[in-house]
Amino acid sequence: xxxxxxxxxxxxxxxxxxxxxxxxxxxxxxxxxxxxxxxxxxxxxxxxxxxxxxxxxxxxxxxxxxxxxxxxxxxxxxxxxxxxxxxxxxxxxxxxxxxxxxxxxxxxxxxxxxxxxxxxxxxxxxxxxxxxxxxxxxxxxxxxxxxxxxxxxxxxxxxxxxxxxxxxxxxxxxxxxxxxxxxxxxxxxxxxxxxxxxxxxxxxxxxxxxxxxxxxxxxxxxxxxxxxxxxxxxxxxxxxxxxxxxxxxxxxxxxxxxxxxxxxxxxxxxxxxxxxxxxxxxxxxxxxxxxxxxxxxxxxxxxxxxxxxxxxxxxxxxxxxxxxxxxxxxxxxxxxxxxxxxxxxxxxxxxxxxxxxxxxxxxxxxxxxxxxxxxxxxxxxxx
Numbered sequence: 138x139x140x141x142x143x144x145x146x147x148x149x150x151x152x153x154x155x156x157x158x159x160x161x162x163x164x165x166x167x168x169x170x171x172x173x174x175x176x177x178x179x180x181x182x183x184x185x186x187x188x189x190x191x192x193x194x195x196x197x198x199x200x201x202x203x204x205x206x207x208x209x210x211x212x213x214x215x216x217x218x219x220x221x222x223x224x225x226x227x228x229x230x231x232x233x234x235x236x237x238x239x240x241x242x243x244x245x246x247x248x249x250x251x252x253x254x255x256x257x258x259x260x261x262x263x264x265x266x267x268x269x270x271x272x273x274x275x276x277x278x279x280x281x282x283x284x285x286x287x288x289x290x291x292x293x294x295x296x297x298x299x300x301x302x303x304x305x306x307x308x309x310x311x312x313x314x315x316x317x318x319x320x321x322x323x324x325x326x327x328x329x330x331x332x333x334x335x336x337x338x339x340x341x342x343x344x345x346x347x348x349x350x351x352x353x354x355x356x357x358x359x360x361x362x363x364x365x366x367x368x369x370x371x372x373x374x375x376x377x378x379x380x381x382x383x384x385x386x387x388x389x390x391x392x393x394x395x396x397x398x399x400x401x402x403x404x405x406x407x408x409x410x411x412x413x414x415x416x417x418x419x420x421x422x423x424x425x426x427x428x429x430x431x432x433x434x435x436x437x438x439x440x441x442x443x444x445x446x447x448x449x450x451x452x453x454x455x456x457x458x459x460x461x462x463x464x465x466x467x468x469x470x471x472x473x474x475x476x477x478x479x480x481x482x483x484x485x486x487x488x489x490x491x492x493x494x495x496x497x498x499x500x501x502x503x504x505x506x507x508x509x510x511x512x513x514x515x516x517x518x519x520x
Contacts, residue, residue, distance in 0.1 A: 140439035142205050142446060150202075151209045157186050158217035166219055169344030173336045175221035177257075177299055183224065184254030190228045193236060198249030204380075204445045211384045215391030218487055220494055221344030223295045225384045227251065231258035231304050233380060234320065238363040238373055243322065247302055259300035261291035261350055262374075271306060271374055272315045276352065278307035280367075283359050285309075285321060287330075287352040295501075298333060298346035301325055305352070306374070309367040318370035320363040323355065330355040341493030378503065379455035383445055385502045386438050386458040389466040392495060393431040396466075399487050400424065400473040403480075420476060427469045434462045453515040460508035463498040470495050 143151070161182065169175045183189050191206035193199025200206065207229050214224060232251055235244055250256040264274055276289025287307060294300070303323045310317035325331055334349030364373065401424060404414040414420050441458045444450040470491045474481035481488050499505045 140442070142208075142439065142442050144205075147205050147209060150206060151213065154188065154209055154213045155217070157188065158213050158219050161186070162219045163217050166221060166344060169221040171343075173338075173343055174298060174346045175344055179222055180227075180254035180257050180299065182254070183222070184252060188224060188228075189254055190232050190248065190252035193228070193232050193248055193252060197236070197244050198252035199232070200252075204442065207384065208387045208442050211387040212391040215388035216395045218392070218395060218490060218494070220342050221346075222299075223345065225381070225388065226260060226295050227258045229384045230377065230381050231260050231302070234260070234304055234363060234373065234377060235322075237377065238320070238369070239322075240360075242360070243363075247322070251302070256301045257296055257299040258302045258304070259294050259296040260304040260306075261294050261297075262306045263293045264290060265292055271318065271371060274306050274308055274318065275311075276305065276307050277311065278305075278309050278319065278321055280309070280359065281356075284356045285359055285362070287321065287323070287355040287357065289352050291350040291352075292334075293337070293501075294348055294350050296346060297348035297350055298336060303350065304363070306370060309370075313368065315371040316368045318374075319367045320370040320373055321357060322361040322363060323352075323357050324361075328355060328357075339497070341490070341496060375452070379450055379452050380445065382455040382459035382502050382508070383438070383441050383450065385498055386434075386441070386455075386462040389462045389495070389498050390431070390435045390438050392491060393427075393434065393462075393466050393469050396470045396473040396488060396491050397424065397427050397431060399491075400427075400476050403488075404476055407478075414476070423472050423476060427472055430465050430469055434465050438462060451515075453512045456503075456508035456511045459502060460499070460505035463495075464505060466495050466498060 187200060188210055190199035191202045191210060192204055195201040210224055232248060235248055247256060251258055262271060264276060266275065276287065276291065278285040278287045287305065301324065303325060305321050305323050307319055307321055308317050309319040330353040332351045334351065337347045339347060404420050407414040438458055441450055441454055474488050474492050477486060477488050480486055483489055
């Protein structure tokens with residue numbers, strides 16, 4: 138059943154995006170995984186092909202689309218197993234922080250270059266001692282005249298090696314807790330005191346440039362603050378995280394369907410005891426269970442997309458979509474790998490890569506345990 142948000146125009150866009158990922162980027166994934174880094178040129182290529190900033194207004198260099206266009210890109214990128222560069226972070230998150238909270242000068246300065254891929258964007262939230270608890274960040278930004286001086290370290294930064302523009306979560310007033318959190322945009326080119334750490338070795342998503350970032354008395358213009366005043370960062374983060382979590386759920390749904398498609402093709406040709414593996418009842422029942430779980434997840438994700446488009450998606454619903462879809466993804470991929478037998482453990486098979494790549498989705502964007510806590514708190518408030 139086609140969801141209401143999948144209009145004819147969006148369906149045509151989806152078909153184009155699917156071909157781009159399958160033909161242009163998927164063949165490069167193996168090399169990117171070996172080098173633990175996508176080529177820098179992929180960003181300009183993605184910009185030329187209309188994959189970046191799809192829902193940013195044309196006035197700022199974007200395509201002028203909606204969240205539906207972002208959802209298509211997220212789904213097709215997940216389905217194609219192309220995860221060596223994060224369009225979600227670049228376009229779905231950082232670009233929308235700028236659109237929502239940036240000054241006109243900031244939007245005109247950075248968004249057009251993000252749309253073309255000339256600038257690669259990242260967001261620096263997590264620290265060695267602060268992950269999902271954003272109030273606990275210790276990276277500081279002290280005002281000094283017309284500049285802020287940033288000191289601290291960030292870790293697990295997606296797009297971090299290529300990033301030209303980083304939205305950094307800082308404490309501008311450590312005494313005020315959440316009210317002392319601010320967001321600063323940092324342009325990294327030839328920036329004294331800024332350095333990148335090593336490419337982090339991960340269980341999966343080996344081609345994605347995930348690094349540590351270090352700020353040693355880094356000076357940035359005070360005009361790079363997002364918002365009209367200090368202390369707005371935590372509120373800004375909370376307002377945008379629902380969008381981020383829904384995009385994670387969308388990508389997870391794409392990966393779930395890819396796992397099933399790969400497995401169906403495999404068991405149809407794999408012979409066991411003189412007959413296709415697909416002819417065995419256990420195989421058929423397992424695939425039926427996986428497809429049912431995937432369809433249920435996709436249906437809820439579609440409903441959340443509709444609400445996002447209508448401006449009514451709330452934090453608890455996005456949390457439900459994120460934790461439930463990523464949790465189901467890991468279960469579905471595990472069942473599908475089992476049906477591959479020993480070949481499922483070989484990294485030359487897509488299902489093995491899916492198994493390794495899927496696991497982090499239960500952690501990033503806020504752990505699934507945090508998602509459940511957010512849902513529980515909303516339930517308590519309804520008493």
